[in-house]
Amino acid sequence: MVLSLKPFGCLPSSQSDGVQSAVTSRYRDMIYLPIETSGEGEVNAHSRVQMALGEAKSKAKAEFQHALATTGRRIDDIRAFAAQHSELNRPLYRVPHRHGITGVAANFVFQ
Numbered sequence: 001m002v003l004s005l006k007p008f009g010c011l012p013s014s015q016s017d018g019v020q021s022a023v024t025s026r027y028r029d030m031i032y033l034p035i036e037t038s039g040e041g042e043v044n045a046h047s048r049v050q051m052a053l054g055e056a057k058s059k060a061k062a063e064f065q066h067a068l069a070t071t072g073r074r075i076d077d078i079r080a081f082a083a084q085h086s087e088l089n090r091p092l093y094r095v096p097h098r099h100g101i102t103g104v105a106a107n108f109v110f111q
Contacts (some may be wrong), residue, residue, distance in 0.1 A: 001031040001056040003049065031056050 033052045
């Protein structure tokens with residue numbers, strides 16, 4: 001999910017919105033939410049962000065369930081394995097790429 005917070009009527013932000021539309025057309029599952037700070041009321045902007053976060057949460061849950069189904073593992077088995085391998089609990093652990101398992105966003109960032 002990308003949240004673009006920008007001043008109302010700013011030309012560079014309008015140009016970045018154009019570029020972002022090209023990116024979202026290539027990566028269909030990506031969520032892009034542009035918010036102009038003085039063009040919208042605070043309540044409206046807050047509501048839009050909450051809806052986008054709800055959509056992102058739903059997509060993350062679906063991707064996680066798909067990953068579990070693809071590997072054939074249960075979540076309890078994965079938790080037990082992680083408990084036995086402390087390196088997996090490090091915040092900067094780099095997850096190796098496995099085609100069809102690692103999310104599209106992760107692949108895009110690390111390529």
